[in-house]
Amino acid sequence: MRVARSFPRLAAMNKNVIERTFSLHRTHTLKDMENIFQLVRNVIPPLTGKRHKGQDGRIGIVGGCQEYTGAPYFAAITALKAGADLSHVFCTKDAATVIKSYSPELIVHPVLDSPNAVYEVEKWLPRLHSVVIGPGLGRDEVLLENAKGIIEKSKLKGIPIIIDADGLWLISQQPSIIQGYQRAILTPNYMEFSRLYEAMLRDPVDSSDHHGCVLRLSQAMGNLTVVQKGERDLISDGDKVLVCSHEGSSRRCGGQGDLLSGSLGVLAHWAFMAGAEKTNGQNPFLVAAFGACSLTRQCNNQAFQKFGRSMTASDMVSEVGTAFNKLFET
């Protein structure tokens, strides 16, 4: 274990804590914080000459339509820059050329509005390690129906599914699509969380009890992982609540959540594959979510130091490599 050496650096670097359901939000110690960072490090595959292309992650992003081409791009490029080998985007026909023109690194499939969209994506599922459903998907009924079909096929394959943005809109209309599938991670922002919570709990969010709310939502969804994004990110599987308050900045430009869901695509795969020994028996999706939240906030922090108020999501993407090294490579 490389943990001991890096204690002081991490102490200075952040104030993340791990909290447990039944401990009434007891703030845990620096050791807990370091432990969770160490678990993230444990699941990251070492870079060796022995691995072949694709082994460290083939990630699919389902989203991208006429209005939104940035969101799937940010998610897909972040998955790659965080260490995935291949990043696929499944989007509508008119979004595809635009997304390709942002980056030659991405593999772009213009299938999401085709009559056999679900089949076209299903063909690729055996070659994907995880899917991120929703960035820039939009709310067109046909596209949402296709996303639903893709979620169902992904569940049958047992692959980790990250649901974000308009994917969460779909889930708040029809929660049973994902309820009980414990290889799913939901990444709601403030509004998305409120919609999901009200749909599931039939009550408005209790703003004096964020921990209780994220726990209850996870439990109501069948103990899948929920990442409530905000000033502090709360991550729960209905049993524990991890808190990520790693220092970011006060700049809130669009696209930051897309970096989070894209990096979570690859981290969820790594954590899932790593096995219980590497995660010390912890839920691998909690570990992955903590890693993705910390990484996104670190990118935000670094980009803000360079650009201040003019910082955009693209500036954060440029920081993924150095942020990753700073947090996780020892």
Ligand SMILES: NC(=O)C1=CN([C@@H]2O[C@H](COP(=O)(O)OP(=O)(O)OC[C@H]3O[C@@H](n4cnc5c(N)ncnc54)[C@H](O)[C@@H]3O)[C@@H](O)[C@H]2O)[C@@H](O)CC1
């Ligand atoms: N460049 C792009 O293509 C981008 C596209 N995006 C896409 O845009 C679509 C809609 O996403 P939205 O996030 O706007 O979803 P929503 O339609 O759920 O809107 C959330 C709204 O809530 C507001 N809000 C956020 N935090 C709040 C708070 N604490 N209190 C009150 N209001 C708050 C925001 O201003 C936002 O307008 C998705 O498909 C998403 O992926 C975004 O990811 C941003 C970047």
Ligand SMILES: Nc1ncnc2c1ncn2[C@@H]1O[C@H](COP(=O)(O)OP(=O)(O)OP(=O)(O)O)[C@@H](O)[C@H]1O
């Ligand atoms: N008030 C805040 N202070 C610090 N970090 C924040 C704050 N709000 C959100 N974040 C961070 O920004 C990232 C994105 O969260 P946000 O709520 O902006 O997502 P989003 O609305 O889905 O973004 P997007 O525009 O990509 O859809 C998360 O990593 C979260 O930790």
Ligand SMILES: [Mg+2]
């Ligand atoms: Mg979002």
